Every structure is written in structure tokens, then in C-alpha cells.
Amino acid sequence: MVRRHASLTVKSMLEVTGLHAGYDSLDVLHGVDLAVDEGQVVALLGSNGAGKSTLNNTLSGIIRPRLGSIRFSGKDIVGTSPEYIVASGLIHVPEGRRIFPNMSVLENLEMGGYRRGRKCRARNMARVTEVFPRLAERFSQLGGTLSGGEQQMLAIGRGMMSEPRLLILDEPSLGLSPLLVEEMFTLIGQLNEQGLSVLLVEQNVFQSLAIADRAYVLENVSVTLQGASADLLDDAQLRRSYLGM
Amino acid sequence: MDILGFQIPTYGWQTVTGSAISGVFLGSIYALVALGLTLIYGVLHIINFAHGSLLMLSMYAVFFLWAGLGIDPYLAMLLVVPGGYLFGYVLQRSVIGQVSHGRDEIILLVTLGVAIVIENAALFFFSADERSVQVPYDLDGLDLGVTFVVYPELVALAGSLLITLGLWLFMTRTDTGKAIRAVAKEREGARLVGINVEHIFAVSFGIGTACVAAAASLLAPTYAVHPQFGYLFVLIAFTVVVLGGMGSFVGALAGGFVIGITEQLGRLYLGESLGLITISVIFILILLFRPTGLFGQTPH
Ligand SMILES: Nc1ncnc2c1ncn2[C@@H]1O[C@H](COP(=O)(O)OP(=O)(O)O)[C@@H](O)[C@H]1O
Ligand SMILES: [Mg+2]
Numbered sequence: 001m002v003r004r005h006a007s008l009t010v011k012s013m014l015e016v017t018g019l020h021a022g023y024d025s026l027d028v029l030h031g032v033d034l035a036v037d038e039g040q041v042v043a044l045l046g047s048n049g050a051g052k053s054t055l056n057n058t059l060s061g062i063i064r065p066r067l068g069s070i071r072f073s074g075k076d077i078v079g080t081s082p083e084y085i086v087a088s089g090l091i092h093v094p095e096g097r098r099i100f101p102n103m104s105v106l107e108n109l110e111m112g113g114y115r116r117g118r119k120c121r122a123r124n125m126a127r128v129t130e131v132f133p134r135l136a137e138r139f140s141q142l143g144g145t146l147s148g149g150e151q152q153m154l155a156i157g158r159g160m161m162s163e164p165r166l167l168i169l170d171e172p173s174l175g176l177s178p179l180l181v182e183e184m185f186t187l188i189g190q191l192n193e194q195g196l197s198v199l200l201v202e203q204n205v206f207q208s209l210a211i212a213d214r215a216y217v218l219e220n221v222s223v224t225l226q227g228a229s230a231d232l233l234d235d236a237q238l239r240r241s242y243l244g245m
Numbered sequence: 246m247d248i249l250g251f252q253i254p255t256y257g258w259q260t261v262t263g264s265a266i267s268g269v270f271l272g273s274i275y276a277l278v279a280l281g282l283t284l285i286y287g288v289l290h291i292i293n294f295a296h297g298s299l300l301m302l303s304m305y306a307v308f309f310l311w312a313g314l315g316i317d318p319y320l321a322m323l324l325v326v327p328g329g330y331l332f333g334y335v336l337q338r339s340v341i342g343q344v345s346h347g348r349d350e351i352i353l354l355v356t357l358g359v360a361i362v363i364e365n366a367a368l369f370f371f372s373a374d375e376r377s378v379q380v381p382y383d384l385d386g387l388d389l390g391v392t393f394v395v396y397p398e399l400v401a402l403a404g405s406l407l408i409t410l411g412l413w414l415f416m417t418r419t420d421t422g423k424a425i426r427a428v429a430k431e432r433e434g435a436r437l438v439g440i441n442v443e444h445i446f447a448v449s450f451g452i453g454t455a456c457v458a459a460a461a462s463l464l465a466p467t468y469a470v471h472p473q474f475g476y477l478f479v480l481i482a483f484t485v486v487v488l489g490g491m492g493s494f495v496g497a498l499a500g501g502f503v504i505g506i507t508e509q510l511g512r513l514y515l516g517e518s519l520g521l522i523t524i525s526v527i528f529i530l531i532l533l534f535r536p537t538g539l540f541g542q543t544p545h
């Protein structure tokens with residue numbers, strides 16, 4: 001069964017309740033509830049302009065919410081700074097990658113570990129280059145000269161440099177070739193197996209639901225549908241209204 | 246020579262070379278002032294209109310340290326450079342940043358306001374009189390054969406080159422320097438890796454001000470200060486920044502030398518008052534033919 005507007009019961013790593021956010025006079029989120037448990041992959045679906053990126057920006061402290069609470073690891077992070085949120089292990093890999101085009105791949109990764117000490121940096125660098133050997137081959141190349149797929153790897157690698165406990169990935173497969181999209185989803189599965197929790201925003205609904213434990217559909221300013229991925233795949237409303245079938 | 250009824254004098258090559266060499270020394274100071282301007286532009290994406298008044302204020306600081314405490318103007322660098330950094334940092338963090346709410350077009354106007362306030366305060370407290378530091382070595386120097394260069398010119402060149410090198414190392418080797426470069430090109434990405442963007446803005450403003458403070462130390466033995474002192478230098482520094490390419494370090498250095506040499510040759514051939522026109526001509530030519538400057542990137 002798919003629960004609609006269900007209240008949260010379990011203690012989660014990330015717990016969002018009654019979140020309202022937007023830009024100036026534009027209301028984008030109007031009472032969003034969402035939770036990610038430790039070790040889960042949670043998919044956040046919704047059509048273009050539904051407010052997924054706005055939600056992510058609110059979680060990472062780029063936008064201040066108007067109302068509602070965001071608890072990460074039991075602490076309310078509303079009103080804290082993006083630096084504090086990064087330091088506490090919530091890392092947002094944004095839509096459009098936002099890597100540093102004028103800096104080398106190595107420097108991009110170093111900046112990913114800006115909030116971590118030198119010792120952590122070496123350890124994380126080793127881990128990132130193990131996951132993305134291609135980045136190690138291009139250490140001295142400028143970020144802006146990488147291909148789209150490599151830039152996405154760099155964005156995720158940069159995020160991993162700050163030892164995330166929860167990684168928010170906003171449309172990581174955007175603009176990638178079908179083959180690379182496949183690779184991207186495999187990678188997300190791997191990172192999750194290594195213990196990383198992931199909030200995944202995607203347009204590729206089926207592939208997302210295939211690797212996600214749970215999913216939310218954001219629509220008309222609030223969550224209209226949520227549940228276990230398997231249930232959502234069977235849900236008639238989702239098929240009709242969102243998948244167009 | 247006679248062009249359109251205007252007498253252009255002819256000189257021997259020694260005179261011309263000598264003039265060009267003094268242009269190199271002058272240009273190194275322009276480069277230093279331009280370096281601060283270009284750094285602030287690169288990070289905050291604004292022309293800092295207060296840059297000239299900060300140069301003037303630094304000149305007064307050097308003057309009063311000398312007049313009051315007998316501190317040599319070069320030695321004063323050890324005080325005015327950190328002082329300039331702190332002043333710039335606090336000015337950006339608690340005045341310019343606060344008032345402008347991060348909106349670039351307001352920052353621009355606020356720096357203009359700050360410039361007006363500083364200049365009027367200088368006029369009120371220091372009067373419109375010219376003041377100059379007297380050093381015993383200002384006329385000593387080296388004979389290069391074609392020309393005689395005084396020590397203050399040599400120190401200015403060496404100081405500017407060392408500071409440029411130091412700043413380049415800082416920007417490429419340290420975390421803070423890299424964070425400045427990150428913020429310059431990708432503010433949101435910078436926030437998302439945990440860089441405090443407001444702090445970096447203030448650091449950049451601080452370094453930009455430290456550059457003019459260093460320039461003030463190097464200028465003090467040869468230039469007298471008055472409340473309008475900053476105008477000309479910053480106008481020229483702005484030309485240097487546009488010539489070199491907005492935001493480019495190498496451009497600021499190269500542009501400084503080009504403008505310095507052009508100005509000195511202009512003075513030689515057109516006379517003291519008309520000489521500066523050559524700079525305006527260069528400025529217009531760049532805008533017409535290469536608006537991105539020598540080392541500038543085309544905006545995307
Ligand atoms: N910086 C912004 N300023 C004003 N409105 C914005 C801004 N970013 C997004 N919006 C608006 O907010 C709504 C939600 O956008 P967004 O969160 O990007 O949706 P999604 O990521 O789901 O495609 C859209 O109507 C969009 O036009
Ligand atoms: Mg989006």
C-alpha cells in the first residue's frame with residue numbers, strides 16, 4: 001500500500017517537517033514532509049519546476065525556509081550556515097554540477113575537503129580516486145575542460161571529499177549519454193553499499209525507483225505521494241499522472 | 246617634427262630609452278594598485294570606487310608614521326600592509342557587505358559612497374595641503390648609462406614584483422587563495438563545499454586594500470599626498486585593469502608596464518599636461534578593438 005500524507009514514525013537521519021520555502025513572492029514548497037533513514041537511497045521525483053532543487057537548496061542552507069524544521073542527525077539545522085551543514089556531513093551535489101571551471105581537477109577535489117583537515121583530505125582523496133580513476137588521470141586538467149560525464153564525476157568526487165553521511169544528488173544523470181546514465185546509477189548503488197545514505201533527485205523515474213528504497217513525488221508545492229519504491233512502481237496514480245501511462 | 250601645426254620635439258635614443266625605463270618603474274606601481282582592483286573585481290564583480298581613497302588614506306598613514314614616529318616609509322609597510330588588510334576586511338564585512346545585501350549593483354554604489362566619505366574626512370582632518378615624506382636617499386641611485394634611476398624607483402619595481410609573486414603563490418598554493426579563486430568563478434559551488442563566501446569577499450577586499458597600502462609605502466618617498474591623491478592613480482589603474490583584462494593578475498602586471506611606459510613617453514613628446522592623454526587614447530582603443538583586454542577571458 002502507498003501511504004498518502006503519512007506522518008513520520010521512525011527516527012531518521014534526515015527529517016523534514018512542514019517545510020515552506022520559496023523566492024521573494026513565489027511560494028515553491030508548501031508544507032513538505034520527507035525523511036531519509038540511515039543507509040537508504042531515497043528518490044525524489046517530480047516534474048520540472050516542481051521544487052526539487054529548491055528543496056535541496058533549503059536542505060543545504062543556500063535558501064532559508066520560511067517555516068518548518070529540518071533535522072539532520074537529530075539536530076535542527078534551520079538557520080545554520082551552509083558551512084556548518086557541510087561540516088556536519090550533509091553534502092549537496094547540485095544540479096548543473098557547479099564545479100570550479102578555472103581550477104584543476106585536483107584543486108576542485110581539494111576544495112571539496114575545505115572543511116576537513118589535511119589528514120582526512122589524503123584519505124578521502126585516495127578513496128575518490130579509487131572510485132573515479134579517470135579523475136586521477138586528469139588531475140592537472142582544468143575542471144571547465146572536462147566532458148559532461150567527467151564533470152559530473154568531479155562534482156560527486158568533490159562532494160565525497162568532505163566525508164558525507166548523506167549525499168544529495170540533484171539530477172546527476174542530466175545531459176549524460178544513456179551509457180553514462182547507466183554507469184551513474186551503478187555508482188550510486190555502489191556508494192550506498194559502502195554505507196552512504198543518498199537523496200536522489202532524478203528524471204529517470206524507473207531507474208531511480210529500481211535502486212531506491214523509498215520515493216517521494218513532489219508536485220504542486222507539496223509531497224503528493226510517497227512510499228516504498230516497489231509500491232510506487234505499481235501505483236496507478238503515479239503511472240497515470242507522472243509516468244504518463 | 247610638425248604635426249597639424251603641433252610641435253613634436255625630436256630626442257636622441259638615450260633620452261627616449263631613459264624615459265621608457267622610468268616608465269617601467271612607474272608602471273610597477275600602477276600594476277600594484279591595479280592588482281588590488283583586479284582582485285576585488287574578479288571576486289566581487291564590481292569596480293571598487295573606494296580604491297583610490299584607500300590609497301590616499303594609506304599614504305597619509307605612511308606620512309604620519311614618518312612625521313610622528315620617524316618610521317621610514319619602507320619600514321612602515323610592515324604596519325600599513327596588515328593595517329590595510331584589516332581595514333579592508335572590516336570595511337567589506339561590516340559596511341559594504343551589510344548595506345548591499347550581496348547585490349552587486351548596490352556594492353558598486355556603496356564603494357562610491359565610502360570613497361566620498363573618506364575623501365571628505367581627509368579634507369576635514371588633514372586639510373587640502375600637500376604633505377610629503379623626506380628621506381635622505383631619495384636622490385641617490387644607480388647610473389644605468391642611458392639614465393639615472395633613483396633608489397625609490399628600484400625599490401618600487403622590486404617591491405611590486407615581489408608582492409605580485411607572493412600574491413600569485415598565495416592564490417595557487419594556499420587553501421584560502423584557492424577558495425578565493427573558487428568564489429570568483431562559482432559562488433554557489435563554493436558555498437556547497439563549505440566555503441564562507443562572505444568571509445572570502447572580505448578577505449579579497451582586505452588583500453586589495455593591502456595592495457594599495459604597499460603601493461603607498463613605495464610611492465611615499467617620491468610623491469606628496471593630498472586628499473585628491475587617489476583619483477589619478479586609480480583612473481590609471483582602472484585603465485591598466487581594462488588593458489590587462491578584468492580579473493587577470495598577469496594582465497595587471499603587463500598592463501601596468503605598458504601604461505607606465507606610454508605615459509612617460511607621452512610626457513616626453515607631448516609635455517606634462519598632454520602626456521596623460523596617451524593613456525585615455527589607449528583606453529578608448531582597447532574598448533574599441535579588444536574589450537576583453539590582453540589577458541582577459543571572453544565572458545560566457
Ligand atoms: N533562484 C530562483 N529565483 C526565483 N524563482 C526560482 C529560482 N529557482 C527556481 N525558481 C522557481 O521555483 C520553482 C521550482 O523550481 P526548482 O526548485 O528548480 O524545480 P525542480 O528542481 O523541481 O525542477 C520554479 O517555478 C522555478 O521557476
Ligand atoms: Mg531541479
